[in-house]
Amino acid sequence: MSTRTNRQVLLNAHPVGFPVDSDFKMVETPAPEPGDGELLIRTIYQSLDPYMRGRMNPGLSYTAGVSLGEVMGAGTVGQVVASRHTGFAEGDFVLSRNGWQEYAVSDGQGVRTLDPATAPISTAVGVLGMPGMTAYVGLLDVGGLKDGDNVVVSAASGAVGSVVGQIAKIKGCRVVGVAGIQKKCDYVTGELGFDACVSHRRETLPDDLKAACPDGIDLYFENVGGKVFEAVVPLLNDFARVPVCGRIANYNMTTLPEGPNEVPRLMGLVLVRRLLIRGFIVFDHAARQGDFLRDVGGWIRSGELTYREDIVEGIEHAVGAFQGLLRGENFGKLLVRVSDDPTRTSEAEPR
Amino acid sequence: MSTRTNRQVLLNAHPVGFPVDSDFKMVETPAPEPGDGELLIRTIYQSLDPYMRGRMNPGLSYTAGVSLGEVMGAGTVGQVVASRHTGFAEGDFVLSRNGWQEYAVSDGQGVRTLDPATAPISTAVGVLGMPGMTAYVGLLDVGGLKDGDNVVVSAASGAVGSVVGQIAKIKGCRVVGVAGIQKKCDYVTGELGFDACVSHRRETLPDDLKAACPDGIDLYFENVGGKVFEAVVPLLNDFARVPVCGRIANYNMTTLPEGPNEVPRLMGLVLVRRLLIRGFIVFDHAARQGDFLRDVGGWIRSGELTYREDIVEGIEHAVGAFQGLLRGENFGKLLVRVSDDPTRTSEAEPR
Numbered sequence: 120m121s122t123r124t125n126r127q128v129l130l131n132a133h134p135v136g137f138p139v140d141s142d143f144k145m146v147e148t149p150a151p152e153p154g155d156g157e158l159l160i161r162t163i164y165q166s167l168d169p170y171m172r173g174r175m176n177p178g179l180s181y182t183a184g185v186s187l188g189e190v191m192g193a194g195t196v197g198q199v200v201a202s203r204h205t206g207f208a209e210g211d212f213v214l215s216r217n218g219w220q221e222y223a224v225s226d227g228q229g230v231r232t233l234d235p236a237t238a239p240i241s242t243a244v245g246v247l248g249m250p251g252m253t254a255y256v257g258l259l260d261v262g263g264l265k266d267g268d269n270v271v272v273s274a275a276s277g278a279v280g281s282v283v284g285q286i287a288k289i290k291g292c293r294v295v296g297v298a299g300i301q302k303k304c305d306y307v308t309g310e311l312g313f314d315a316c317v318s319h320r321r322e323t324l325p326d327d328l329k330a331a332c333p334d335g336i337d338l339y340f341e342n343v344g345g346k347v348f349e350a351v352v353p354l355l356n357d358f359a360r361v362p363v364c365g366r367i368a369n370y371n372m373t374t375l376p377e378g379p380n381e382v383p384r385l386m387g388l389v390l391v392r393r394l395l396i397r398g399f400i401v402f403d404h405a406a407r408q409g410d411f412l413r414d415v416g417g418w419i420r421s422g423e424l425t426y427r428e429d430i431v432e433g434i435e436h437a438v439g440a441f442q443g444l445l446r447g448e449n450f451g452k453l454l455v456r457v458s459d460d461p462t463r464t465s466e467a468e469p470r
Numbered sequence: 471m472s473t474r475t476n477r478q479v480l481l482n483a484h485p486v487g488f489p490v491d492s493d494f495k496m497v498e499t500p501a502p503e504p505g506d507g508e509l510l511i512r513t514i515y516q517s518l519d520p521y522m523r524g525r526m527n528p529g530l531s532y533t534a535g536v537s538l539g540e541v542m543g544a545g546t547v548g549q550v551v552a553s554r555h556t557g558f559a560e561g562d563f564v565l566s567r568n569g570w571q572e573y574a575v576s577d578g579q580g581v582r583t584l585d586p587a588t589a590p591i592s593t594a595v596g597v598l599g600m601p602g603m604t605a606y607v608g609l610l611d612v613g614g615l616k617d618g619d620n621v622v623v624s625a626a627s628g629a630v631g632s633v634v635g636q637i638a639k640i641k642g643c644r645v646v647g648v649a650g651i652q653k654k655c656d657y658v659t660g661e662l663g664f665d666a667c668v669s670h671r672r673e674t675l676p677d678d679l680k681a682a683c684p685d686g687i688d689l690y691f692e693n694v695g696g697k698v699f700e701a702v703v704p705l706l707n708d709f710a711r712v713p714v715c716g717r718i719a720n721y722n723m724t725t726l727p728e729g730p731n732e733v734p735r736l737m738g739l740v741l742v743r744r745l746l747i748r749g750f751i752v753f754d755h756a757a758r759q760g761d762f763l764r765d766v767g768g769w770i771r772s773g774e775l776t777y778r779e780d781i782v783e784g785i786e787h788a789v790g791a792f793q794g795l796l797r798g799e800n801f802g803k804l805l806v807r808v809s810d811d812p813t814r815t816s817e818a819e820p821r
Contacts, residue, residue: 173742344737363741369734378729382736383720386695390714390749391524397748398741 123150126434128219130185133177137371137445142175143191143438150222157224158204160197162217162457165434166244167193167441168278172370191219194244196233198461207232212462214243219437221457235462238416245278245452246426247416249401253364254282255411256404261362261397262338268292269334271351274342275316276303276427278452279364282415283340284313285424295331297347299447306450310425319343325350344369352385355394363398371445427451474501477785479570481536484528488722488796493526494542494789501573508575509555511548513568513808516785517595518544518792519629523721542570545595547584549812558583563813565594570788572808586813589767596629596803597777598767600752604715605633606762607755612713612748613689619643620685622702625693626667627654627778629803630715633766634691635664636775646682648698650798657801661776670694676701695720703736706745714749722796778802
């Protein structure tokens with residue numbers, strides 16, 4: 120029997136609106152033992168992403184929902200602590216989906232070995248993982264980015280938005296971000312090199328955005344919904360494209376906003392301006408994984424593309440960190456460090 | 471000086487909501503004389519199409535608006551009555567844009583000669599003209615029709631919808647139409663060969679449509695907006711496509727419908743089901759003209775595709791006929807016969 124204790128965060132209740140502490144439950148169980156052909160993985164980094172809110176609902180989402188009493192799902196970076204699988208050795212760093220817990224066994228399906236020499240292992244759930252690839256396929260494939268496009272990106276300092284805007288800049292476009300606090304806006308126009316950034320916290324957002332987009336908007340990368348979407352719509356040019364990646368502002372809505380019903384106005388613009396609005400999920404674009412890793416990996420190595428991580432220490436803070444994510448309190452890709460990362464010295468800490 | 475009188479329908483006022491008689495004015499002027507390099511065309515058929523409602527507005531539409539006191543625009547089939555243009559001879563049948571009037575001069579730009587031996591000349595503004603091509607590019611290019619798609623078409627007995635559904639049937643899809651009165655529904659499932667047709671006049675439209683689409687909807691060809699769109703949305707399958715061609719139910723709206731604001735729910739479905747919603751205008755797809763004429767012309771000759779014309783006699787009835795079009799009173803492609811068609815005998819009249 121294992122002597123390791125496995126702390127796990129379970130879904131305790133389907134949140135109604137904003138998820139509260141009692142919607143989750145932390146339990147301690149003995150860590151499982153790997154059987155024949157299995158490996159035991161210790162979680163080092165657990166990813167926190169907005170899509171997880173949808174999985175907490177009892178209704179249908181694009182990923183199967185989490186059942187009550189089940190461990191919350193999450194992409195994770197970990198280390199193999201015991202292996203009875205020929206493809207993995209003790210000590211290997213791996214990308215897997217352990218969920219919100221300290222240990223998990225796996226039969227190796229969907230587990231990918233990571234080389235800490237090529238990139239920090241945490242990036243496998245960030246800029247070189249699902250969020251980065253979401254940005255890549257959403258902008259290039261779904262959005263059909265074209266030379267000279269005027270691009271607007273919401274959640275611009277976040278895991279996806281920051282990559283969207285930087286790729287668009289690399290491709291020679293003009294890019295305007297939408298973010299929250301001034302510090303994030305400064306980061307977006309400073310380190311990320313966007314042409315402008317406006318805050319969604321200001322009452323003047325529609326006017327601010329209009330002033331920042333004198334030639335209108337050819338491509339809006341939708342991460343948030345709500346009032347940012349409303350401010351964007353009137354500025355969309357003929358043939359503008361709107362890849363819909365997320366709508367975090369609406370995830371916790373329990374009722375629809377008051378009227379009037381704006382759907383006819385939106386659809387009228389879709390027709391007259393020949394707009395394309397298209398939802399997408401990164402999992403449907405797995406064939407682009409190789410291109411993504413080559414391009415974004417290359418841009419990181421060349422220094423053309425940068426990223427920022429917001430690391431919270433300890434799985435006991437996962438729920439609070441996720442609540443903060445829904446409020447826009449994180450600054451960069453949000454991760455929970457569940458256990459020590461032996462590849463990182465304290466000097467090498469990210470910002 | 472000409473001795474011909476030219477009756478013209480001018481825009482007298484920008485309609486507010488539903489166009490009323492006094493928004494138009496019929497005037498009589500002497501027919502113009504062709505100058506050097508010009509031709510004089512007598513209108514035989516004048517097309518009436520829903521898009522014209524948008525052109526009556528003072529605001530921006532996708533085609534330039536009509537100014538007050540100007541002749542209303544329209545595609546027309548006519549005959550050359552005098553030519554000082556080397557490319558056209560007296561007696562030639564031509565497709566042009568004479569607008570709502572009996573005569574017009576032209577420098578030949580955009581004028582196409584028609585051969586009455588290959589197809590009835592009226593079809594040049596119908597099944598083999600703009601409405602037919604709208605159906606063709608909207609379904610195949612914008613909608614990306616795929617084998618086995620479950621297709622729904624609104625305004626299914628109309629100039630565009632009837633062609634959409636028949637092409638989809640030819641391509642092996644299952645097709646459900648939405649139309650008004652029972653006679654139209656019978657025509658849609660009978661002569662047009664759709665698999666089913668539901669009426670938007672019944673209170674039970676959402677349930678009727680659901681029952682008619684047991685496998686959901688993969689492609690919805692949007693001609694109408696309003697409550698038909700609302701009934702369609704919940705039935706859209708993952709990866710469904712919605713080419714937005716028109717929204718006649720909303721053209722005369724002066725205020726938005728009462729709330730709640732359904733935009734967040736719509737955009738939520740766009741994301742979760744990876745929907746594609748895309749507005750289009752046929753003029754942007756001119757490169758497909760040759761393919762369209764070859765394919766649809768071929769299907770008409772082989773008897774695989776049929777069409778129906780609703781012909782109103784006399785330009786003095788153009789306004790009333792257009793009002794009827796907005797109310798869904800026409801049955802088939804609506805035309806005004808402005809003057810005699812020498813290619814048609816009374817026996818050859820369409821239904």
